Amino acid sequence: MSDKLMKLTLKIWRQKDADSPGKMESYQVEGISEHMSFLEMLDVFNEQQINQGNEPVAFDHDCREGICGMCSLQINGEPHGPDRGVTTCQLHMRMFNDGDTITIEPFRAKAFPVIKDLVVDRTSFDRIQHAGGFISVNTSGNTQDANNIPVEKENADKAFDAATCIGCGACVAACKNASAMLFVSAKVSQFALLPQGKIEAKDRVLNMVHQMDEEGFGNCSNTGACEVECPKGISLENIARMNREYLKASLTKE
Amino acid sequence: MKTSVARKILMALSGFFLLLFLLQHLTINSLSVVSEDVFNNVSHFMGTNWIVQFLLQPVLLFGVIFHLVMGLYLDIQNQRARNIKYAQNNPGTNSSWMSRNMKITGIMILLFLGLHFADFWIPELNTKFIEGDMSGMKESGFGLRYFEELQHKFTEVWRVAIYVLAFVFLSLHLLHGFQSAFQSVGFNHNKYTPWIKKLGNLYAIVVPLGFIIIAIYHYTTQL
Incomplete structure (x- = not known):
């Protein structure tokens, strides 16, 4: 050395x-x-x-x-x-x-x-999370242990991979359009792949995408720069999943 | 239409439609190399069939305009999303030139469409709907006019060069656009996406190359 x-x-x-x-x-x-x-x-x-x-x-x-x-x-x-x-x-x-x-x-x-100087305000990510990045769990004392609900291994792995997103904002910084889709799609996917997340799936994707647009992030043009620069290797597959979830929710939500 | 995700899905759907149109256009163009008569007959059918003329053609025109207007609208929004630019930016390390310059390649294709419409579509509309000649016959009255009109356009080298250049831009646009459209509509699968990317590269090279070869063929056969 x-x-x-x-x-x-x-x-x-x-x-x-x-x-x-x-x-x-x-x-x-x-x-x-x-x-x-x-x-x-x-x-x-x-x-x-x-x-x-x-x-x-x-x-x-x-x-x-x-x-x-x-x-x-x-x-x-x-x-x-x-x-x-x-x-x-x-x-x-x-x-x-x-x-x-x-x-x-x-x-x-x-x-x-x-x-x-080099400090930026990333609370726009927090507001997107507030719009739908959660599940509602009844804490009455009769809460079911999450481990009792079987989850397909492939989905469990993918949900875990999505959940490794640390919300640093590198995806936005790398994107030529300053789009936040990789972040939002990771947060949507993390829940969409698990049984606990299905209950609020439609509202989640619609509300989070709506909030993302409200914050003034750009549009995704699939350059893939976000995936390359992401410190956690979040995959573009999540953006495709969010697009599917969005399409499904917007076509079926009453 | 209200959200960024809905708009990108619509952008992809109009893109898919234009991909299909290009295949159809190339197929008919190829006939001009195979047989003058077959090309004339198919062109006459396309130019006079009412479903093609009054249903498919307006849909195509709408598709082109929608893809263009939506693309420019999204680009304006994207510019606004980063109001202060980086002093140093190094995008070549994380994305392809084609994916970052869809606006430039798209505008070059649009400029080419101006010339292409002036060459073929506007004279066609003039003959059929202003002069009222729906016969598709040459002025001499002997034989259909389409093959001759096509040939006449490819006698000058500058026009052939512009056509070739335009198809290079089309190829660059498709090298990103084809696989990007699948991603936008939510199709991304570890098993199939690598093949879609390969198919996209094949389409983006073979289809524009086909148009280029046909243009050069008609130029060289008239030398």
Whole structure:
């Protein structure tokens, strides 16, 4: 393992608050080990900025182990950077070389307004979830154990795969149309494949699609960029399933 | 029509309809290479049969206009959905050029349709409905006129070149459009989707190539 430290040029989107216009600014950062994660690199960068008396860059992060969906960042023109199947917190600096210039921008979508610097407001995803991303379970004390209801193995696997979506918004950031269909379809599929989800299936897909449009996300044109950039490998198969569910619900719902 | 999912399903259905139309158009064009008489007779049938003229033709025109208007409308919405563009964007790493540029290839096909209508459809409407000549006969009165009219259009090299270029754009449009339409209507299955993609690539290359070969054939046979 090499312990050579890298020196990098960072081009970062700086924006004081939601109402101010922002712009790209260039910075230098030194002492970056290839073993650091991208967020650790930003921590080092912020420390250097604070020591120089500058305002540190605001960015989202939480678990730093790729499961919370909090980190974002468009790095060199790709959500979560150039690596595949990882979030920004799992992106290692060994993906970059000494002397590189790295462009760091917030996820861009009208439905993801910038709050400050690289932090975006993704509560539009929460509102889509509120519109139908749930099942109603009676908690009277006689609730049936979910394990007592048999589920076909193939459907169980597919529901589980859909449920691994962490709602980070990389699909929206990658899509040329800023469409949220991969996210919404994962949330629809996760329930549509299970017996517990059948009860509210029609309302769920209709309401979630309606809310998605209300939030101002774009239309899906099947470029497949979302699937490639998704850190959890959510499949386009889910979008096709959502389209089927939608068609079925809109034709039969009274 | 009210939601994004409904609109993409309608976009796909109009696309399927146009895919079928292209096959029919290519089949009749191919007859012009096989036999002048057969091509003339089939063209006369298509040009005078009332079901084709007053039912299928308006449906086709509606299909083309719907696909175009809906495509542009969706594109305007998509532009609005990302009001601030990226300073650096690297879409080539996650999607194909064809899938990202359906608007460009579609507009090129539309421009070609302007020339194509001016070449064939408008003169046809003029002969039949303005001049009132439904006979399909040449001005001399001997034989049907369709094959001769087709040949006359492919005497200039610039026109043949534009036709060839237009079919290259059609091919690029179909390379994404064919399989995309299946996904939009909800057809995605691990067993069948790889074959649909292969069939789509085959269709997108063979059909436009067929039109190109026929255009070049008529140009070269008249040299």
